[in-house]
Amino acid sequence: MQATIEVNGLRKRFGPTLALDGMSFTVRPGQVTGFVGPNGAGKSTTMRVILGLDAADEGHALVGGQPYVSLRRPLTHVGALLDAGALQPGRTARDHLLWLAHSQGLDGRRVDEVLQQVGLRSVARRRAGGFSLGMRQRLGVAAALLGDPPVLMLDEPVNGLDPEGIVWMRGLLRSLAADGRAVLVSSHLMRELEDTADHLVVVGKGRVIADADVTDLIAAASKGRVVVRTAARSAAMEALERVGAAMAVTGLDAIVVSGLPSERVVAVLNADGVPFSEVAKDRVTLEQAYMDLTADAVEYRGATR
Numbered sequence: 303m304q305a306t307i308e309v310n311g312l313r314k315r316f317g318p319t320l321a322l323d324g325m326s327f328t329v330r331p332g333q334v335t336g337f338v339g340p341n342g343a344g345k346s347t348t349m350r351v352i353l354g355l356d357a358a359d360e361g362h363a364l365v366g367g368q369p370y371v372s373l374r375r376p377l378t379h380v381g382a383l384l385d386a387g388a389l390q391p392g393r394t395a396r397d398h399l400l401w402l403a404h405s406q407g408l409d410g411r412r413v414d415e416v417l418q419q420v421g422l423r424s425v426a427r428r429r430a431g432g433f434s435l436g437m438r439q440r441l442g443v444a445a446a447l448l449g450d451p452p453v454l455m456l457d458e459p460v461n462g463l464d465p466e467g468i469v470w471m472r473g474l475l476r477s478l479a480a481d482g483r484a485v486l487v488s489s490h491l492m493r494e495l496e497d498t499a500d501h502l503v504v505v506g507k508g509r510v511i512a513d514a515d516v517t518d519l520i521a522a523a524s525k526g527r528v529v530v531r532t533a534a535r536s537a538a539m540e541a542l543e544r545v546g547a548a549m550a551v552t553g554l555d556a557i558v559v560s561g562l563p564s565e566r567v568v569a570v571l572n573a574d575g576v577p578f579s580e581v582a583k584d585r586v587t588l589e590q591a592y593m594d595l596t597a598d599a600v601e602y603r604g605a606t607r
């Protein structure tokens with residue numbers, strides 16, 4: 303089976319709300335693809351449609367080239383973590399996974415392997431109802447891995463994890479992609495995705511805003527920006543303003559200049575005798591690139607922006 307998710311032209315309305323408005327993208331094998339967007343952008347709805355939990359009004363979603371509903375033993379095709387709370391609180395972690403394995407005709411021995419993989423071996427016989435959010439997340443990931451699927455889809459997997467858990471999750475996602483699997487991960491944590499994801503699908507208001515490699519998104523957002531470090535910030539700003547540069551103050555001794563190449567910035571500062579310690583091409587963070595992309599797609603915004 304191909305390790306892919308294909309989403310094509312999904313539209314979905316909930317009463318007056320248009321949750322999906324032509325959502326289309328492909329998740330490729332061997333990569334971690336981040337699925338990001340403001341609250342209410344349609345990420346969870348898309349994932350639910352992919353898993354056949356919601357029906358789209360238009361369009362289709364395929365896992366490994368097939369609609370989810372036509373997959374035999376779906377856990378062997380796609381593993382998903384959507385809601386870590388969705389378990390029987392009275393069951394032990396091991397029994398929860400055994401029940402899942404048997405329901406799909408999977409070998410029970412796999413249960414101990416995935417418990418080991420997610421670090422829950424020592425608490426396998428404890429009731430899942432007493433688990434912390436982080437432990438539930440790990441149990442949810444164990445369930446997703448049970449069928450050794452080529453496609454994984456995880457909604458906010460680092461939610462509730464402590465720093466050690468976050469590092470573990472990063473390593474797990476990278477290794478799943480290195481195995482050649484297609485890994486789709488939704489998250490609001492751009493700093494986390496900057497370290498983990500190869501590719502990003504950015505959505506807003508039910509449709510795709512950007513679909514590109516993380517490095518390309520950062521490069522595009524950084525384009526034409528030059529950072530200047532100088533103890534004479536006011537003098538530098540006056541000199542650059544005179545030649546029409548746009549500027550933003552980013553620190554006591556730092557400004558970011560747009561609209562002028564770095565060589566020209568150096569020439570202008572030298573011509574005015576303004577001292578500086580650094581003039582360099584700027585590299586924005588993924589978070590900044592994301593903020594620029596989604597500026598028009600945010601439904602609710604704090605008054606300070």
Ligand SMILES: Nc1ncnc2c1ncn2[C@@H]1O[C@H](COP(=O)(O)OP(=O)(O)OP(=O)(O)O)[C@@H](O)[C@H]1O
Nearest residue numbers: 316319320321339340341342343344345346347348
């Ligand atoms: N079952 C439902 N009934 C009515 N409206 C819904 C339902 N599910 C989702 N919506 C609406 O559809 C839109 C998309 O919601 P969705 O949960 O897919 O967004 P999201 O990107 O996952 O958001 P978040 O980042 O907050 O999880 C929102 O306006 C939401 O209120």
